[in-house]
Amino acid sequence: MSTATKARTGIIVGALGVVFGDIGTSPIYTVQTLFNPGDPHPVPITNANVYGVVSLIFWSVMTIVTLTYVTLVMRADNEGEGGVMALITLVRRLGSRSSPRVISALSALGILGAALFFGDSMITPAISVLSAVEGLKLVDPSLADWVVPITAVIIVGLFAVQKRGTAAVGRFFGPVMIVWFLVIAACGVRGIAAHPQIIKALSPTYALEFIFGHFHIAFFALAAVVLSVTGAEALYADMGHFGRKAITWGWLGLVLPALVLNYLGQGALLLGNKSVVNAPFFLLVPTGWELPMAILATAATVIASQAVITGAYSVASQAAQLGYLPRLRIAHTSASSIGQIYVPWINGMLMVAVLILVFAFRSSAALGYAYGMAVTGTITITTLLFLYIAHTRWRWPLWMVIVGGGALLTVDLMFLAANLTKLVHGAWLPLLIGVVTFTVLITWQRGSIVVSQAREKAEGPLQPFIDEINTHRPPYPRVPGTAVFLNREDETAPLSMRANVNYNHVVHERVLILSIVVPPVPRVSDEDRISVDDLGDPDDGIWYVKAQFGYMERVDVPSALRMVDPTLIGGSIDCTRASYFLSKIEPVSGNQPTMAPWRKRLFIATSLLAADSVGYFGLPGDQTVLIGSRIEV
Structure with missing residues (x-):
């Protein structure tokens, strides 16, 4: 293997460890949340609904992750960097081609997207680690009362080691996540082998029939289906660390096939036994392997949480540099990688918020109602900003933006509207976090302008x-x-x-x-x-x-x-x-x-x-x- 090939492989492995942790652990709780009897709008367990739900998950992943993010949005980079902040700077550069009001409105939307990401960074560690530790209940039902305390200990430990940086353990993330994706793919194949007819769910006709034939069920189900695409924004946000090619190859070569196989396996399991609705992911695991799977799942969710936490550091740092936050104390934890930073104030705030969520909601299913709001808001805003850049910077024809972009936005807005129905069941939380953070960001920007003007007079x-x-x-x-x-x-x-x-x-x-x-x-x-x-x-x-x-x-x-x-x-x-x-x-x-x-x-x-x-x-x-x-x- 040539040196260049080894280098490319190393980058892809690194991307697998950092970029795909969030979306890679979504199968643990997505299907469970969809059919959860405690959901305000549960999906009835029937064969037709299982086919419809699995098909809807597959085509949501293909539309939002593969098409919107991997194929389109990741083309809009700012000197190789991605994320909402990169889109904001690109929009600002195009200011001379649009009215100041349009630029201000789009910039404000981008800042709202960044604010919603902070809500995502609080909920992801809570729901991910909770869902993994809940696997212990299958090993021994008497451990159910220990799920929340164990989760809290893991989370405190996770935030406590942040100041040491991820350089020392980063090289282990990739191999762990490769094992994770291979294992969940194998479990999925095991489920499919028992009921191979589930393969038919790959046809979009099942998703369309579920939506249009049972719209009163499917619309509310979208609020849980969106859990399958959480982490899509991480692919774009971490593009500067690994590059578009590495992320694309990692997604198409391993992550997407593994996720699809696992979702199909869970659907097959439900076709054979409707009573496994409370833990279809862990029940795909062969008997006797539940404990190793729970340990592996916990490791994977910690890695997923790590990616979101460091993402919050990066967003806060970029916001400070662009004038939306005061200069924060930032520690650079790696001499070789400028992107590895530690922001003490953000770290402490996130830890407290995550612990509050764990003790308040106490289960991944309950947190699932709140999770989608931040994600769908960020995805919708990202799509809007991308379409503006595509038309203004790349001169895409207006008809293409309206037709193609309109179709993508229709999907995004459907997910957003469905999550709004969960407002009283927890979706208000990320929305509140986003609004508060947005208010702080724009207030600091406005106050900084006022101070700068007064200071300019005093300086002369x-x-x-x-x-x-x-x-x-x-x-x-x-x-x-x-x-x-x-x-x-x-x-x-x-x-x-x-x-x-x-x-x-x-x-x-x-x-x-x-x-x-x-x-x-x-x-x-x-x-x-x-x-x-x-x-x-x-x-x-x-x-x-x-x-x-x-x-x-x-x-x-x-x-x-x-x-x-x-x-x-x-x-x-x-x-x-x-x-x-x-x-x-x-x-x-x-x-x-x-x-x-x-x-x-x-x-x-x-x-x-x-x-x-x-x-x-x-x-x-x-x-x-x-x-x-x-x-x-």
């Missing part, structure tokens, strides 16, 4: 300030050393520098006014990292430096300064001896009609989550000076 224009320093009589004394003043842009003067000059009446021998710019791309090449401007006077010892970092990159000011060409700034920079000055802004509520009073309080409260600026910019603490300023919002 940069060039006149530099001219004033150069023409001041008598000249300001020059103190030895290099001073780096971090600033937002090249139009205004840094508040910290203005305060230093006005109150200390000195100027450093060499002054660098540094702006950190985050363009809407995941990464910036070293060639485009740094730009230098002498601000009109190359001899005054004052330069403006712009450093660009992609929204997937870690900001490191000293490393960026080492990349500055010494010939452009009068010599090399000794970052170990330079002085760094930061302007620390404290927002306070004012009387200006900028936002509703409750939003001002929310913005100020959210600002408390902001990471220490010194650590965020990678600055040495003993060389950094913070100069504070209060600004009314």
Whole structure:
């Protein structure tokens, strides 16, 4: 096997371990939830309904996952990165081709999709681990009372190890998930062998007959059928880590066949015995193998949860870089992979939320009612944004977008409408989480704009300030050393520098006014990292430096300064001896009609989550000076 082939195989194996964990564990609870007698709208157990449900699951997976995500949506990448945030940045780039209102509305939809993902990241660990541990009840019914405590212990352990990163265990994820998919495929084949007539469910006629012949049943069933496609968004979100080809090959080569075989096997089992409705997945397992299967299922669901948790870290990090959240404290857990990060505040919040869900719902079936709401909302929003990009960026004909896109959106909206019927049975939860998160995100963005405008007035224009320093009589004394003043842009003067000059009446021998710019791309090449401007006077010892970092990159000011060409700034920079000055802004509520009073309080409260600026910019603490300023919002 050639080196290139080994590398491609390794990427595919890695993708199997990270990307497909969520959708790969869906068979544990999907069919069980559909026929659960405790469901508000259960599907009656008849042969016709079994054929219809299995057919509906198969064609839902083919339409939403294979067609929408793998074939279409994954073509819309932002410098190789996927996910809702990537779609938002692509929409923003196309702003000149549409009205500002359309761009604002689509961006807001994208942010709502990202907000709903946080609801998904809370429910996935709870329902996945619960459903796996519930397999213990088949091993020994007396263990039923231990399902929730064991689940809680696993979840606490899962979140406790997050700070160590996934680099050490990541290489084991792929092989475990390969074993998982092979085992569930084998179990499915075992069920099909007993009742091979279930193969007929692959025909779309059974799904269509179930929908149109029993619409009053099928419509409500869609709220549970959507569980079979949960995790589809992970294929797109993790595209930047593994690439489109690896995910496509992994899906078509192993994951899709394994899932289809297992769903067919569960359907065959129900054809033979209607009483196994409470645990058709585990009852496919040969007698005596229930405990090993429960252990394997628990491992698979932990991996599935891991993928969603790290996805939440990535979404939070990207949201902060794009201005929808304050700068959060982020720890990079891998020296080789920039995507492996740990966000302590998000980790703690998720752990508490997941534990609350486990103790409140206590079963995977009960959580199933809540699960689909976040997923269908995100899928619908993703489809809408993709269709806009396809028409505006790729010039797809309008008729194609209306006809083809309309068909896809009809499917998505049917699933969304069906989940709305579960609103009082738990679907309100992810919707509430999404709305609250959305409100926080747009409030922070709005408050940041207000603060930026007020700060711009306080700072004043940069060039006149530099001219004033150069023409001041008598000249300001020059103190030895290099001073780096971090600033937002090249139009205004840094508040910290203005305060230093006005109150200390000195100027450093060499002054660098540094702006950190985050363009809407995941990464910036070293060639485009740094730009230098002498601000009109190359001899005054004052330069403006712009450093660009992609929204997937870690900001490191000293490393960026080492990349500055010494010939452009009068010599090399000794970052170990330079002085760094930061302007620390404290927002306070004012009387200006900028936002509703409750939003001002929310913005100020959210600002408390902001990471220490010194650590965020990678600055040495003993060389950094913070100069504070209060600004009314």
